[in-house]
Amino acid sequence: MKEDFLHYVWHFKKFKFTQLHTFQNHELSILHTGYYLKQSGPDFFNAQLLIDNQKWAGNVEIHLKSSDWYVHHHETDSNYDNVILHVVWEHDVEIYRKDATVIPVLELKHYVDQSVVENYNQLVAAKSWINCENQLKNLPEFTLSHWIERLYIERLEQKTSELELVLLKTTTNWEHVFYISLARSFGLNTNGVSFQELLLSIPFSVLKKEQHDLLALEALFFGRVGLLENHFEDNYYQDLKSKWHFLVHKYQLQSTSIVAPEFFKHRPDNFPTIRLAQLAQLLHRESNLLQRCLDTTSLSAFYTLFNIQVSDYWKTHYTFDHKSTFKSKSLSKGFVDLLLLNCVLPIKFSYSKSKGIQNIEELLALALEIKSEKNSIIEKFQQFGLASSSSLHSQALLHLKSKYCNQNKCLQCEIGKNLINFTSPK
Incomplete structure (x- = not known):
């Protein structure tokens, strides 16, 4: 005990x-x-x-x-x-x-009551994965659905805290924060930090001034992460390099240390070159992207908003100076789902909260419409009787595992409380 x-x-x-x-x-x-x-x-x-x-x-x-x-x-x-x-x-x-x-x-x-003690001891006894793994299938539906929703909101609140830290670094510019968060999401787990540092290192005024010029945006992105330091004879590469040096001189950009993006173990469509090219294309096409995201309320409309392709060069390249088979390299719906979960919905929640606006029902509806994520944690919950039918469920389960199960916080978890109070069917 x-x-x-x-x-x-x-x-x-x-x-x-x-x-x-x-x-x-x-x-x-x-x-x-x-x-x-x-x-x-x-x-x-x-x-x-x-x-x-x-x-x-x-x-x-x-x-x-x-x-x-x-x-x-x-x-x-x-x-x-x-x-x-x-x-x-x-x-x-x-x-x-x-x-x-x-x-x-x-x-x-x-x-x-002795039954409460026995339930507690049964719950905290050693298990193969999490304390309640053998009892999940016996949970009342009302308890579970209410707790799943609360967990998802907790996850949004956690991401809000992270965004507020970035907000302090950008002199409270929500649009800049959105760009930074979007860049991190484009970088996924491997290159997220590198992409975030990239957007933090470029003055927001420079981004806005050059947003109309796609080549300038690509030069800023590729140059800042150190991808323009080779000597390829490729015309596009030389144009980018020339534009990068011009922008450095024009805006007196200071050199900065940014984590180099990783290519290793990535499928070609996830190469940092492709993701940066897609990000540049999106920011170039949508000059008022934050407001568009704040105003958009349906999943289909978000798929339309994020329906972008790379510039012509990258349709036949994955890396500089190596030509490949033509491919438009548009954002897949699965990737857009990740952008919505990791960036757009948290931004909508955080921004609205800062303005005193309640939009949680809209966000819950969107999260319910997005397909469930698939990973080892979600699969493990399913094995023990807790299936995930939407991204609201999968996000909630990921939060449950990391913030409660992994830390043995059963007594702060509605599942744990329920199992302690009521004897499970034999």
Whole structure:
């Protein structure tokens, strides 16, 4: 057993809280369990109790054993001077205040239903993948659907925090933040950091001034990530190189260190050259892309908005100076789905939140319409009876795995709480 289980039991009153008595045999009534602030000091602040009909207001500390008070050196910490109740699973030693009076103790093991303890022990027992893997198929549909939606919103909120950090670096320019986030999404996992640094390193005013000139945008992108440092005789390459040096001189662009983009282990359609060419084409064609995305509300309209191809050179090339079979290299619907999940929907959520606008229903509807992602985590959940039918579900499950399952936060998870409270069918 762990202390977080006792925190859960106390916080949600998962015990017989009538006819309570302290270990010292005083009648105890709980008016308010206190506020669980999860910070230094006692576990619950500003609790209210009746002990033998005398009202007490103060803090509650929780331990597995009373002696843990001394193990944690609370007797020397003034933050614990206002503890009015010591809640423990097992009382093994008296704890005294500085004035030598005994701190009242509630020994929880006498008041917690054994089924709750058994469910908890069953949940946290060693499993092959996650704690609740053998019980997922028994979850009530209402509990699951509500929690999945909440997890997806949590994932959006997490991405909002990340976008706000970028916003601070761009003097609160939402359009620049959008370009940076879009670039990271175009780079996928391997080149996302490199592409993000690229867009951060180019002054936004320069991007806007040169957005009408596709060759200039391509020169800025390829030059900034170090792809124009060779000596190919290719005419297009030479034009790019010349334009890059002109723009460096024109805008006095400072040299900067950017992570070099990776080609290794990528399919040719995901080569950084192709993704940068597609990004340049998109920004060139849509001068007001952020507003277009904010105004667009249907998946089909987004597919139309992102229906772009590369410039002519890249239709017959994957790398400089090596010709290949003609291919338009337009964005696939699957790739557009990734752009929507990783960039557009978080931006719509973050921007609207900053303006005090509620748009969560629109975002949930879009996420439900986008196909579920396919990866090893989603497949594993499906093996244990939790299938994903849309990107809302897959995004929620990814968040569940990384933020709850991997960190053993079963007692903060609605699935874990449900499984502890109710005995699963045999």
